[in-house]
Amino acid sequence: MSDKPLASRRDFVMGAATGVLGGALASMGLYSYTPMAYDRMPKPKRTGAEFGAVRSVKITNISETSWFNNAHLVGDIKDAGGLLVDQYTIGWAPFGNGKGPAKSSYDDGIAPIKAMLPNDLEAAWDIQTKRSIHPDNPGGFSTLIEVEDLDGSKHKYLLDVGWSYDWMLQSFKREAIDQMLAAGEIEALILTHEHFDHFWGLPVAMKFAPKIPMYIHNGFYKEGKRYIADSGYKGDPIVIDKELTQIRPGMMAIKFDVPIITRVYGEVSLAFNVKDKGLVLVSGCNHQGILQMTSTAYQKLKYDNDKFYGLYGGLHISPFEDWDPKYDDLVLSLGKWEFEKLGCNHCTGHLTAKKFVEAGYPVVKGSARFRTSSPDYLGNGDTIVFG
Template sequence: MSDSKISRRDFVKGALTGVGLGALASMGVFSYSPMRNIFLPEIVRKQQDFGVCKSVKVTNISETSWFENSALMGDIKGAGGLLVNQYVYNWPPFGNGKGLAKGSYADGMAMIKEYIPHDLEKAWAIVEKNSVHPENAGGFAALVEMEEMDGTKHKYLLDTGWSYKWMDESFKREGIDKMLQNGEIEALIISHEHFDHFWGFPVAMKYAPNIPVYIPEGFYEEGLQYIKDSGHKGTLTTLKKGLNQIKSGMATYVFDVPIICRVFGEQSLYFNVKDLGLVSVTGCCHQGIIQFADTAYKELKYENDKMYGIYGGLHISPFEDWDPKYDDLVISLGKWGFERVGCNHCTGLLTARKFIDQGYNVVEGTARFRSKSKVYLGNGDKIGFGVDV
């Protein structure tokens, strides 16, 4: 082999080695340095105007999705963990009598279909015989009342809870049954397909089968069939990912998030309250409250450029579990400037206590109707943003 060829080969060998060296050195030196921001796009705030409203009031119909955490987690453990399809657990109302993790929507529904929504007592009696831990089922639902700038008031039902029995009792306790019956409640907004927010759907249908229903995209076949099987006769609107304005100053935002127990997609509510700022109302907020706030910051225009209030489940420690990433949330939430935090449900008592320790203004509850602590807003409690309650 000639010397020149050897030289050329040596050069190529060195060059290829150098390419690796240069690339790796750049990775190490530049990638996590402050200089890297040069290549990151600037955040351009879209400032979408979705109007403004006068006030928002939320009545907590039920935040107790289940009553015994150990029973629920025992079921989840026995069925195979948090990724198992929720319709398989054999939880009420889809119990088929075959035991934990051997359920299916079709089997369960076949047992109760003829009784829903008109005879829920009979349906629930069947459910109790065939389901795993029917006594543990509660549910999440809230009455959301918003007032337009001209004083017109609108009522919406956010979610329908889980247990037919518990939710019917809760509806009656707060007068929701009457409001549904006489058409005061304009629409039913389902935040997501989870058992504790959606499986009490027939209870709402019992009183208002023609009510317009808004669901986020991502519902599975069983969920869509359940809406039909529950006797819903009104319009069903599947909201797409992103912003969906409902009224001036009120919008839902759909997030395409995968969620435990094989659920996909969640919508939460934004309100732009005159002189106060942005108010977030959530079902479970699986997308994360800071994600929800950050989305608002990037997408929306709101009063005083101020994040003012929160109501709802924040899905942090729903099972009183913990993960250090939740500490990131607890540490960071303060930077967003929320003045009133009306949390409950899947926020978890542990998180609420950590919020309080951090100095956040968590609105206390009254611990009535089986809510366990005054640390956060419980069943029957109310919170107002721009209105006294």
């Protein structure tokens, strides 16, 4: 019997095997990153949930100075092992244990002060200043949001509670937040995420309003949930587990599931539909990214004039005055969303604010009071009104 047909078939198979690889690779290279390939991609659908409207939103910046010395904060993170180290182990107050960077734990930190929370905060913080690293550095981020309904009624919300007990007591007193909490004027506390500078000052709020309705992201770690109880909270937190949660007409919470530095997971931001103006977005730190927030809002919400009107918050671009070229992508791209008013501070970074101003964006300047270091952006005690 001749081997010829066998050899011939073998040649065909070898050619076919080579061709499969070659054809697939050629297709990958010639088609994948071409305008033709992108033309066939479906455009994102806008589902546009109606969520009512408000007349105006007034924001009072209780504190945006999360820490006072950037080099100390970043140095502590470096000494602890970098940006992925668990925040509860770094050794910062109120979870220091006196053993230095990266040797602490939630249990070690809370043990000597637990019984003092939330009523004897001065003594608790005093103990922690002796057990923690750079105890004078903590400040905190906290914001009062006053929503004016279409009927003229006003509703107050507290967004985050800062970090240092000492600093937050001073800041709450300065803006009369302590009185508002004690009088039950603030309808709910919304914790944007679990980070030290937004969350660890919780006992200060609990001192004045231990039963206040509290919203948290469902990504809180077990230490965070324990801290809510250990801080003296007398209720059950409302766990935000859906992408959109309506707080009140015209006010929506948007949940983002993102891993965040120092072992934190997820952030909640807020959206307001201001009547006849458009959408206002408010964030604590915006770890998800501004344009992720605008894109989500664009697709999922319906708002007046189909327009982005205002933005406020920590925008988490250069919180440590660090930089990365991808942040320039944001500076170059933000303009197309045509915000009329940009109120930023905190983890936005002074460098970012400068670049925003250079790019011609409407950044609202601040008054540089109460330890805010420059008027580049809205500082402690400053207010901004949308509407």
